[in-house]
Each structure stands twice: as structure tokens, then as C-alpha cells.
Amino acid sequence: MQQRSPNGGGGLQSPRSPSSQPPFLSVSVSDPAKMGNGVQAYISYKVTTKTNFPEYQGPEKIVIRRYTDFVWLCDRLFEKYKGIFIPPLPEKNTVEKFRFSAEFIEMRRQALDTFVNRIASHHELQQSEDLRTFLQADEQTMERARSQDTGIFKKKPSDLMQIFRDVQSKVTDVVLGKEKPVEESNPEYEKLKRYIFELEDHLAEAQKHAYRLVKRHRELGQSLGDFGKAVKLLGACEGDALGTAFSELGAKSEMLSVKLQREAHHLLMNFEEPLKDYVRAVESIKGTIAERANAFRQQSELAEMIKLKEIDLNKLRLLRSEKMLDAEHEYEELKADGEEATKRFETIVRLMNEEIVRFQDQKTRDMGQAFHEFAKGQARLANAIADAWRSLIPKLDSLSVS
Amino acid sequence: MMTYDNQRFEEPQFYSSREEMDSLLLHDDFSKSKPSSSTGGDDDHRRRSISTTAPFAEIPTSESGDPLVHLSSFHQNPKSFNSFVDPPSYADAVIRSFESVQSAQISDNDAVSTSEPSVSHYFIRISVTEPRKKHDLANSVVSGGKNYLTYLVTTWTNLPEFNGTEFSVRRRFKEVVMLSDRLSESYRGFFIPTRPDKGVVESQVMQKHEFIEQRMMAMEKYLRKLAAHPVIRNSEDLRMFLQVQGNLPLMRTSNVAAAVDLREVVHQGKGGRDLVRMFKELRQSVTYGWGGTKPPLVEEDKDFLEKKMKLQDFELKLSNVSLQAESLVKAQQDVGETMGQLGLVFVKLNKLETEEAVFISQKTRARDMKNMATSSVKASRLYRELNAQTIKHLDKLHDYLGVMLDVNNAYSYRSKALLTVQTVVSEISILTSRIEKLEAAAFKIFGAERTGIQKIDELKETMRVTEDAKDRAVKEYKRIKETNKTEFERLDKEKREDFFKMLKGFVVNQAGYAEKMASVWETCAKETSGYAQSCS
Numbered sequence: 001m002q003q004r005s006p007n008g009g010g011g012l013q014s015p016r017s018p019s020s021q022p023p024f025l026s027v028s029v030s031d032p033a034k035m036g037n038g039v040q041a042y043i044s045y046k047v048t049t050k051t052n053f054p055e056y057q058g059p060e061k062i063v064i065r066r067y068t069d070f071v072w073l074c075d076r077l078f079e080k081y082k083g084i085f086i087p088p089l090p091e092k093n094t095v096e097k098f099r100f101s102a103e104f105i106e107m108r109r110q111a112l113d114t115f116v117n118r119i120a121s122h123h124e125l126q127q128s129e130d131l132r133t134f135l136q137a138d139e140q141t142m143e144r145a146r147s148q149d150t151g152i153f154k155k156k157p158s159d160l161m162q163i164f165r166d167v168q169s170k171v172t173d174v175v176l177g178k179e180k181p182v183e184e185s186n187p188e189y190e191k192l193k194r195y196i197f198e199l200e201d202h203l204a205e206a207q208k209h210a211y212r213l214v215k216r217h218r219e220l221g222q223s224l225g226d227f228g229k230a231v232k233l234l235g236a237c238e239g240d241a242l243g244t245a246f247s248e249l250g251a252k253s254e255m256l257s258v259k260l261q262r263e264a265h266h267l268l269m270n271f272e273e274p275l276k277d278y279v280r281a282v283e284s285i286k287g288t289i290a291e292r293a294n295a296f297r298q299q300s301e302l303a304e305m306i307k308l309k310e311i312d313l314n315k316l317r318l319l320r321s322e323k324m325l326d327a328e329h330e331y332e333e334l335k336a337d338g339e340e341a342t343k344r345f346e347t348i349v350r351l352m353n354e355e356i357v358r359f360q361d362q363k364t365r366d367m368g369q370a371f372h373e374f375a376k377g378q379a380r381l382a383n384a385i386a387d388a389w390r391s392l393i394p395k396l397d398s399l400s401v402s
Numbered sequence: 403m404m405t406y407d408n409q410r411f412e413e414p415q416f417y418s419s420r421e422e423m424d425s426l427l428l429h430d431d432f433s434k435s436k437p438s439s440s441t442g443g444d445d446d447h448r449r450r451s452i453s454t455t456a457p458f459a460e461i462p463t464s465e466s467g468d469p470l471v472h473l474s475s476f477h478q479n480p481k482s483f484n485s486f487v488d489p490p491s492y493a494d495a496v497i498r499s500f501e502s503v504q505s506a507q508i509s510d511n512d513a514v515s516t517s518e519p520s521v522s523h524y525f526i527r528i529s530v531t532e533p534r535k536k537h538d539l540a541n542s543v544v545s546g547g548k549n550y551l552t553y554l555v556t557t558w559t560n561l562p563e564f565n566g567t568e569f570s571v572r573r574r575f576k577e578v579v580m581l582s583d584r585l586s587e588s589y590r591g592f593f594i595p596t597r598p599d600k601g602v603v604e605s606q607v608m609q610k611h612e613f614i615e616q617r618m619m620a621m622e623k624y625l626r627k628l629a630a631h632p633v634i635r636n637s638e639d640l641r642m643f644l645q646v647q648g649n650l651p652l653m654r655t656s657n658v659a660a661a662v663d664l665r666e667v668v669h670q671g672k673g674g675r676d677l678v679r680m681f682k683e684l685r686q687s688v689t690y691g692w693g694g695t696k697p698p699l700v701e702e703d704k705d706f707l708e709k710k711m712k713l714q715d716f717e718l719k720l721s722n723v724s725l726q727a728e729s730l731v732k733a734q735q736d737v738g739e740t741m742g743q744l745g746l747v748f749v750k751l752n753k754l755e756t757e758e759a760v761f762i763s764q765k766t767r768a769r770d771m772k773n774m775a776t777s778s779v780k781a782s783r784l785y786r787e788l789n790a791q792t793i794k795h796l797d798k799l800h801d802y803l804g805v806m807l808d809v810n811n812a813y814s815y816r817s818k819a820l821l822t823v824q825t826v827v828s829e830i831s832i833l834t835s836r837i838e839k840l841e842a843a844a845f846k847i848f849g850a851e852r853t854g855i856q857k858i859d860e861l862k863e864t865m866r867v868t869e870d871a872k873d874r875a876v877k878e879y880k881r882i883k884e885t886n887k888t889e890f891e892r893l894d895k896e897k898r899e900d901f902f903k904m905l906k907g908f909v910v911n912q913a914g915y916a917e918k919m920a921s922v923w924e925t926c927a928k929e930t931s932g933y934a935q936s937c938s
Binding site: 191222233245364399 | 716719725732733744747750754758760764766767773898909912916919920923924930
């Protein structure tokens with residue numbers, strides 16, 4: 001007799017009813033608020049998570065985070081996911097007077113939002129435990145996690161051993177006279193590296209000019225406004241038709257000045273920031289390149305050490321020395337390390353290859369959008385300017401004959 | 403009444419990136435347009451809002467030439483930049499038709515006062531060119547035997563006073579100074595254009611190309627202003643300056659201007675008396691500031707005072723506008739330059755992505771970057787042209803600041819004349835009282851001494867002369883007052899016309915270029931419309 005029970009009695013537990021939606025994880029960073037006073041003051045952000053991932057505590061969660069929390073997350077991801085281009089963070093701004101300017105805060109918020117969203121939509125990074133901590137933990141847990149990992153000794157014990165070994169191998173190198181860094185000889189990879197470095201140069205220049213362009217728009221707006229004011233004053237003292245004409249011109253100038261300031265802001269948020277983001281992304285890639293070089297070097301060094309150890313071991317075997325057992329043990333350890341190092345390196349290579357495709361796609365989209373916004377903004381501004389001045393012409397005509 | 407627009411002006415100096423940009427525009431149709439020299443009549447000088455030769459052509463410039471015309475070859479990838487500049491677009495056609503409408507409108511406005519060939523047949527055009535070094539051998543009294551420069555002053559005119567339609571003379575700056583001094587004397591009360599500064603000229607400075615350029619331009623501007631003044635234009639001194647070959651007769655220079663002026667007014671009479679009076683007036687003038695606007699007695703003409711105050715206010719506000727106009731022009735220039743630099747970087751990025759393309763997404767991005775670059779470079783050029791035009795229009799502001807100076811000079815002559823009148827009048831009253839005293843005394847003493855009567859007679863004679871002087875002084879003062887009045891009216895009218903023209907030119911200019919830029923960016927936006935998203 002079969003007992004039919006929905007979630008099974010002693011039998012198999014049927015899986016939880018699959019959600020009708022595909023799995024999603026969506027995050028938003030909003031509502032910056034100034035906390036604290038004086039030197040200790042900082043900005044906190046509301047981080048809202050909406051998800052149906054099983055590992056998460058429920059469909060929606062809101063936490064409060066500050067910039068250093070984001071830095072922590074970024075560092076953790078960088079450590080754990082070598083080979084993946086970790087989304088870049090906005091820079092830490094140390095200039096006091098800009099720290100709380102509305103514009104700076106908005107730019108930062110936007111960049112942080114982009115940062116978290118990119119992590120959330122990356123198929124590997126979104127699985128990160130640190131991400132879950134970041135998105136869900138209460139403030140005390142967060143603070144604890146954060147302070148654990150700050151300072152010089154932020155590496156885990158296993159990493160410390162690795163550092164020790166690295167130092168050892170470096171010493172060996174010096175002793176053996178091998179001081180040159182070992183590098184891959186992969187022509188495609190060389191090409192990529194060159195590309196990245198050249199790209200960085202050009203992008204930095206582009207961002208510089210983009211920022212300058214924002215400033216220039218502001219300055220033009222300012223000048224036009226001042227000009228308008230001065231012309232209005234002239235109109236007031238002149239009187240009659242000419243005076244009116246001056247006043248009208250002055251008024252239009254002031255109006256356009258406002259439009260210019262607005263466009264400057266639009267340019268900043270929708271063109272200069274994406275360019276800056278691009279620059280940061282390239283810097284992040286450079287970080288990954290460094291990690292790859294590290295991994296490669298470790299792998300080669302271990303390979304060297306294994307070879308040497310093998311020679312050593314054979315010597316000891318011949319001599320039937322009591323040190324032989326220890327040496328064998330060390331040799332086995334080294335070989336395990338060697339395999340691990342190789343695996344780590346190969347993972348990085350594989351991941352990088354995937355990441356680079358994603359990166360190029362992403363950047364084409366990002367830049368395309370930035371260009372579109374730029375062009376739209378400029379067209380909008382130009383049309384506003386044209387309309388304003390055109391509307392003045394019939395007025396001037398009628399005034400000049402009155 | 404003529405307006406006079408054949409202005410040479412300097413294009414603002416742009417630096418390195420401009421050459422870079424220009425090298426890109428290898429196959430740009432528009433840069434082939436040669437800088438059109440402003441020849442011929444004045445009928446096209448009015449259509450200044452947007453340059454007349456070709457949609458993207460530059461305004462006629464001076465010798466430095468238009469860099470866009472000197473195209474250096476971009477040796478790396480000439481082909482890929484062919485498409486950077488489009489053929490004339492619809493927007494241009496719209497601008498053109500608008501221009502002709504506008505110029506027709508302006509013609510109507512100007513018909514009354516400016517010279518359109520159809521209305522008034524007279525024109526005069528002056529240019530100053532060809533500086534040449536000369537060594538002064540003979541007149542070492544004048545120049546101390548140093549080197550000096552002469553300039554070629556060419557005049558084209560159909561005014562009957564001149565014998566001929568086109569002629570040139572060589573003049574040095576000293577002769578300009580002399581002309582200016584003579585005109586100042588002859589046309590007291592008029593708002594006479596101020597001559598260019600002498601500046602501190604050492605022989606070394608004279609060599610400097612820039613200095614010579616500036617001086618030449620200043621001279622040309624000055625002569626043209628003179629020719630534009632309805633009364634001064636007819637001056638014999640001016641005619642001689644423009645037409646008579648060889649050195650002009652040395653005239654008294656007005657370094658002792660005051661004494662000379664007054665002597666003309668009171669040119670007869672006993673030398674001693676005049677000298678005393680002159681010194682008295684000089685002293686009084688010095689007390690009140692030379693050429694100052696504070697006569698010892700209040701100027702009774704309320705109308706004049708009102709006008710004067712108004713003009714002073716106008717001058718103040720105008721100089722403020724002029725200052726802001728300068729920053730505006732600079733800011734406009736900066737935007738254009740930065741836009742161009744941005745475009746250049748995107749060219750580099752396009753190159754990188756094209757050459758290193760491994761993925762299709764890179765090729766797409768390369769194409770997008772090229773669009774961006776093209777549009778930015780185009781926009782940058784438009785800004786440059788806009789700015790050149792803006793400078794031209796807003797230059798009117800500076801011109802009028804100069805006119806304010808001329809007006810102030812005219813005031814000084816008025817005050818001097820008034821001072822003379824007052825001095826003479828006070829002398830007369832002194833004389834009168836002296837005569838009365840003596841007569842009274844003589845009356846008492848019957849059979850007075852001969853000398854007493856003789857003295858009275860002498861005084862009466864002096865009195866008569868002084869009365870004559872007073873009449874002349876009053877006449878001169880009245881004349882100046884009248885002249886001032888008509889000049890104020892002329893100024894008002896010209897000011898009105900000139901400024902309306904300036905405003906309209908400025909506005910049409912801005913609108914036209916804004917429309918061109920809008921079209922550039924609209925095209926770019928359309929090409930990237932695939933990336934449009936609802937929110938970032």
C-alpha cells in the first residue's frame with residue numbers, strides 16, 4: 001500500500017518545489033547618509049538585496065555598509081578568485097573638502113552600485129561566501145570581519161607559509177645567482193599584456209580630457225552667466241529699445257548658463273565616470289596579470305626545487321642515510337605543493353581567457369552607452385542653445401525698428 | 403553716413419593639438435576654401451554673422467593664414483580619415499538661406515544710415531600695409547638720425563574731394579601723430595577718434611614683428627574711424643595725409659596745447675595782456691586737473707550734464723560687459739580645444755582596438771570610437787569658427803570703449819572753452835570796476851592830471867579788445883556746445899545701429915553654429931542608439 005505524502009515519509013524527500021523564476025540576485029546601493037562627526041565622520045549606504053538564491057536568508061535583505069566594507073569585499077574576492085577580473089572600486093578620496101560634496105557622494109554611490117551589481121551578475125563571484133556576508137551580516141559581524149583582515153597580517157595561516165616559502169625560494173635564487181624573474185613565454189599572452197598597458201595609457205588620457213571637458217562646460221556656463229548679468233546691467237542703464245534688447249540677451253544668456261551647468265553634470269556622470277570605470281577595470285586586470293605572474297613564478301620555482309630535491313634524495317638513498325626518510329617526506333610535500341601551484345596557475349590562465357572575452361563585450365557595451373549619452377547630451381544642449389537664440393531674433397528685429 | 407567693416411582681426415592663438423587636428427583633415431572639402439580677402443565694395447560686409455564663402459570656411463585672416471589650408475599629410479592611415487568630414491549638409495543650406503534673409507533685413511535697417519551702393523554712392527576704404535625700414539638722414543632735429551618705419555597707406559575712394567580713385571602714400575607714425583594733433587585743434591567739440599598710442603619705442607622694439615603688426619593694425623583702424631566720421635572725413639588735413647606724396651609740412655605740435663588753443667581764440671590784442679591771461683587760465687586748469695571735467699563754475703547746461711552722466715554710466719557698464727565678453731570667448735575656445743583633444747585620443751584608441759583586435763566586440767568598439775572621434779573633431783572645429791566670429795562681433799564693445807575716450811576728449815575742449823569764457827568775463831568785470839573807480843576819481847578832481855585821463859583811455863581800449871576776446875570766446879564755446887549736441891545725437895544713432903547689429907550678429911552666429919553642432923551630435927547619437935538603455 002502506497003502512502004502518498006507530499007514530502008515523503010520514510011522515503012526520498014522530494015526536492016522543494018522549484019521556483020517559477022530563474023535564479024536571480026539583484027543588489028542596489030542607495031541613500032547615502034553622513035554618520036558621525038568631525039574626523040570620524042563617514043558616509044553609510046543602504047544595500048538592498050533581492051534574491052531567490054537558496055543560500056541567502058530570504059527574498060529581501062537590507063543592510064547598512066560603508067566604503068571600507070566594500071574595500072574588504074573587494075580584497076577578499078581578489079584573494080580568493082585569482083584569475084577573475086574583480087570589478088573595480090571607486091578610489092578612496094583623501095581630500096577633506098570633497099569628501100562630503102554632493103557630487104562626490106553621488107559619483108561614489110553610483111560606482112559602488114555598479115561594483116556590487118557586477119559581482120552579483122558574475123557567475124562565479126556571485127557564489128562567494130564573502131559576498132553573502134557582505135550582503136547579509138549584521139553590522140557587528142561585518143565590523144569584526146573587516147578588522148580581522150586589515151593590517152599587514154591579513155593573510156590566513158596557509159598563506160603565511162606560502163610567503164615563507166616564497167622568501168626561501170628567493171634566497172635560493174640569490175644564492176644560486178638566479179635573480180631574473182621567471183616569465184611565461186606565451187606570444188598571445190604577451191600581446192594581451194602589451195594591449196592592456198597601451199590601453200591603460202590611452203584611457204587615462206581620455207578620462208583626463210573628459211574630466212577637463214566637464215570643467216570647461218562649467219566654465220563656459222559661468223562665463224555666459226556673468227556675461228548675461230553684465231549685459232542686463234548695460235540694458236538697464238541704456239533704456240529704450242536698445243536697453244530692452246540688451247536685457248533680453250542677458251536673460252537668455254543666464255538661462256543658457258543653467259543648461260550648460262546641467263549638461264556638465266550629465267557629462268560627468270554619464271561619460272566621464274564610465275571612462276574612469278574603464279580605467280579602473282584595466283587596473284584591476286593589471287592586478288590579475290600580476291597574480292598570474294606570481295602563480296607562474298611559484299610554479300616554476302617549485303619545479304626547480306623539486307628537481308633539486310630529487311637529486312638530493314637520490315644522493316641520500318645511495319648513502320642509505322637516516323635523513324633519507326625525512327627527505328622523502330619533504331620531497332612528497334614539495335611535489336604536492338608543486339601540483340597545487342600548477343593547478344592554481346592553470347586555473348588563473350583558464351579564468352583569464354574567459355574573463356577577457358567577457359571584459360571586451362562588457363566594455364563595448366559600456367562605452368557604446370557612454371558615447372550615446374554623450375552625443376545625446378551634446379545634441380540636447382546644442383538644440384537648447386539654438387532654440388534660445390533663434391527665439392530672440394524676431395524680438396531683436398522688432399526692437400531695432402521701434 | 404558709412405559703416406566700416408573691413409576689419410582685419412587676429413584669430414586667437416591655438417596651440418599644438420590644433421596642428422594635430424588639422425593634419426587629420428586631409429580630404430576636407432571645406433578647408434580648400436581660400437581665405438577670401440575682403441575686397442570690393444561694402445555690400446558683403448554686412449553678412450557677417452556666418453562666413454560667406456563656404457559652410458565651414460574661416461573668416462578672412464591676415465598674413466598668418468589659415469592653418470586648415472596648409473594641410474600636412476597624415477602619413478599613417480590617410481584612408482581611414484577620409485570619412486571624417488561630411489559634405490555640406492541640410493543644416494548648412496538652412497543656415498545659408500537664413501543668412502540671406504537676415505542680411506536683407508539688415509540692409510533695410512541700414513539703408514537709412516549706412517552706405518549701400520544703391521543708396522549712397524560714396525565710399526572710402528583705407529588699408530595700411532608693408533612696413534619698411536628707413537633711415538632718417540636729413541631731419542635729425544626731428545628724429546635724431548635714427549631708423550624709423552614707414553607704412554604704405556592705400557586709399558580706394560570715389561569721393562570727389564580726392565583726385566583719383568586709388569592711391570598710396572608712405573607715412574610714418576610721427577605723421578599720424580601730427581595728423582591727430584591737427585584734427586584735435588581743428589575739430590574741437592567733435593568726438594574725434596583717438597589716435598593709437600605711441601608706446602615706448604626703442605629701436606629694438608621697433609624690430610619686433612608683433613609690435614609692427616599691432617601698430618599697423620592700430621593705424622589702419624584709426625584712419626578708418628576718421629574716414630567714417632561724417633564731418634572729419636571731409637578734413638583737408640586728412641585728405642593731405644592720405645593723398646599727398648612726400649613728407650607732410652611740419653606743423654606745430656600740440657605739446658603746449660593749451661597755450662596754442664587759447665592764443666587762437668584770443669589771437670589779437672596786446673601781447674602782455676594775453677600772456678598774463680594765458681598763464682592765469684593755465685594755472686586754473688592745472689588746479690582743476692588738466693583737461694578735467696570740473697570747470698570752476700558749474701556747467702549750467704542741464705541737458706549736457708544729464709547726457710554726460712548717462713554716458714559715464716554706459717561706459718562703466720560697457721567696460722564690464724567687455725570684460726565678461728573676453729572670458730566668454732576664452733571659455734568658448736577652451737571647450738572647443740578640449741573637445742578636439744578628446745577626439746584625438748579616441749582616434750588613438752580606435753587605432754589600438756583596430757590593430758589589436760582579437761574579438762569582434764573590439765571591432766565594434768573601434769567603430770564606435772571612430773564615430774565619437776569624428777564627431778568630436780567636427781564639433782571642435784565648429785567651436786573654433788564660432789569663436790572667431792564671436793570675437794568679431796563682440797569687438798564692437800571694445801570699439802565703443804574707444805569712442806568713450808573720444809567723448810571724454812571732447813569734454814575737455816568744452817571745459818577749456820568755458821574756462822576761457824569765464825576768465826575773460828572776470829577780466830572784463832575787473833577792468834570795468836577799475837575804469838569806474840578811475841572815472842569816479844577823475845570826476846571829483848576837476849582838471850585831472852593828464853595821466854589819469856590817459857590811463858582811463860588806455861583801460862577803455864583794453865576793455866574793447868577784451869570785449870572782442872570775450873565775444874570770440876563765447877562764440878567758440880557756443881560752437882563747441884552745438885557740436886557736442888550734434889555729436890551726441892550722432893553717437894546715439896550710431897550706437898543704436900551698431901549695437902543692434904552686434905546683438906543680432908552674435909545671436910544668429912550662436913544659433914547657427916549650435917544648430918550645426920546639434921546635427922553632428924544627433925548623427926552620432928543615432929549611430930550609437932543601439933546602446934540606449936533606460937537607466938544606467
